[in-house]
Amino acid sequence: MIALDHHPSGRHFLQIPGPSPVPDRILRAMSLPTIDHRGPEFAQLGLKVLAGIGQVFQTRGPVAIYPASGTGAWEAALVNTLSPGDAVLMYDGGQFAALWQKLALRLGLKPEFIALPGLDAETGLPNSWRRGVQAELIEQRLRADSAHAIKAVCVVHNETSTGVTSDVPAVRRALDAAAHPALLLVDTISGLASADYRHDEWGIDVSISGSQKGLMLPPGISFNAVSAKALAASKTAALPKAFWAWDEIFEMNRTGYWPTTPNTNLLYGLSEALDLLLDPATGGLEAVFARHRRWGEGVRAAVRAWGLPIQCADPAVYSPVLTGVVTPVGVDADALRKLIHQRFDLSLGTGLGKLKGRMFRIGHLGDCNDLTLMAALAGCEMGLKLAGVKLAASGVQAAMDHFAAHPQQQPLLAAA
Numbered sequence: 498m499i500a501l502d503h504h505p506s507g508r509h510f511l512q513i514p515g516p517s518p519v520p521d522r523i524l525r526a527m528s529l530p531t532i533d534h535r536g537p538e539f540a541q542l543g544l545k546v547l548a549g550i551g552q553v554f555q556t557r558g559p560v561a562i563y564p565a566s567g568t569g570a571w572e573a574a575l576v577n578t579l580s581p582g583d584a585v586l587m588y589d590g591g592q593f594a595a596l597w598q599k600l601a602l603r604l605g606l607k608p609e610f611i612a613l614p615g616l617d618a619e620t621g622l623p624n625s626w627r628r629g630v631q632a633e634l635i636e637q638r639l640r641a642d643s644a645h646a647i648k649a650v651c652v653v654h655n656e657t658s659t660g661v662t663s664d665v666p667a668v669r670r671a672l673d674a675a676a677h678p679a680l681l682l683v684d685t686i687s688g689l690a691s692a693d694y695r696h697d698e699w700g701i702d703v704s705i706s707g708s709q710k711g712l713m714l715p716p717g718i719s720f721n722a723v724s725a726k727a728l729a730a731s732k733t734a735a736l737p738k739a740f741w742a743w744d745e746i747f748e749m750n751r752t753g754y755w756p757t758t759p760n761t762n763l764l765y766g767l768s769e770a771l772d773l774l775l776d777p778a779t780g781g782l783e784a785v786f787a788r789h790r791r792w793g794e795g796v797r798a799a800v801r802a803w804g805l806p807i808q809c810a811d812p813a814v815y816s817p818v819l820t821g822v823v824t825p826v827g828v829d830a831d832a833l834r835k836l837i838h839q840r841f842d843l844s845l846g847t848g849l850g851k852l853k854g855r856m857f858r859i860g861h862l863g864d865c866n867d868l869t870l871m872a873a874l875a876g877c878e879m880g881l882k883l884a885g886v887k888l889a890a891s892g893v894q895a896a897m898d899h900f901a902a903h904p905q906q907q908p909l910l911a912a913a
């Protein structure tokens with residue numbers, strides 16, 4: 498057993514934007530004995546989680562659950578719907594979009610990667626990584642594709658590397674305005690169950706997600722929510738697929754089973770997470786989204802008070818899941834994170850790809866509350882001061898003021 502209990506007292510603060518802290522209730526559910534995945538009890542669990550996860554994606558269509566990390570579900574979405582050499586339009590809004598594009602290349606697809614050009618005047622960081630997906634760029638490109646060579650448009654709903662959430666319905670409108678038949682594939686790996694997301698209503702063909710973010714589970718399961726159009730495309734899609742193939746999975750799922758051995762204990766956890774997220778007594782998904790929006794506002798109040806730039810430059814697309822904080826030129830954000838980890842046992846997200854060393858990320862997803870966030874902000878503020886960063890004012894004070902002035906709509910505890 499590796500020594501994870503080295504903390505002399507108290508708990509580690511896992512404030513990265515996923516994996517997010519797992520509630521004790523979910524950990525306990527996952528500690529139950531593993532059961533026969535072909536036995537009668539298993540079908541009850543399978544049918545329950547399949548129905549519940551559909552509610553979270555807000556879809557009536559099928560959802561494939563894979564024993565894999567999010568990357569597996571990215572691959573599954575592509576190999577089930579596309580053929581070798583197909584052109585796909587992808588949008589470069591951050592490191593995860595870049596990794597998805599790399600994966601598409603490795604599969605033999607022809608991804609075209611579009612972005613806003615240039616560097617941002619305030620920070621010198623890529624413009625496109627500070628703003629959401631620009632639907633008009635997608636529309637322009639699709640209008641120019643009169644032969645309909647582009648078979649899919651791929652966008653990331655919540656860019657975990659930047660803290661920018663894109664307007665997915667605007668991307669749908671872009672496809673419709675261009676009267677283009679491409680499939681719409683959306684990565685909501687870090688958006689689902691923290692930020693509003695509606696697979697059916699938004700006209701998405703494949704939604705991709707993972708367990709370790711808003712669902713408050715450990716890493717290890719991922720999802721494809723699939724439209725009727727995507728299912729039809731899968732009948733003729735010629736990229737090689739075996740493990741990821743939807744047909745056998747959906748066939749077996751009808752009775753609550755999987756063709757291969759499912760991740761039984763993570764499914765116990767998923768069942769518990771669904772009970773927590775969908776519970777009408779605590780306000781259901783609407784209350785979940787409102788909580789995360791409010792936490793995002795509180796954290797951004799802190800960053801503004803510090804006088805540091807928020808990585809997301811467009812308030813219309815601030816992420817309710819995480820906030821990226823840009824450090825002043827000359828302050829290595831990774832050295833700062835290391836200092837904060839060593840001194841305060843707080844883990845913050847690193848700057849990924851083009852943002853390496855220039856920013857850190859504060860997660861406000863999954864199982865949080867005002868005080869865990871206040872503790873994380875206190876750790877950041879102490880670390881920034883120790884690193885010699887001149888702060889305009891106390892972000893901790895600003896966040897306390899924000900949370901105090903904006904009480905949570907849903908009562909935390911039942912009235913006595």
Ligand code: PLP
Binds near residue numbers: 657684
């Ligand atoms: N897409 C997004 C938006 C992510 O945040 C992540 C992981 O953090 C991934 C894809 C890749 O998922 P995984 O690391 O679970 O394979």
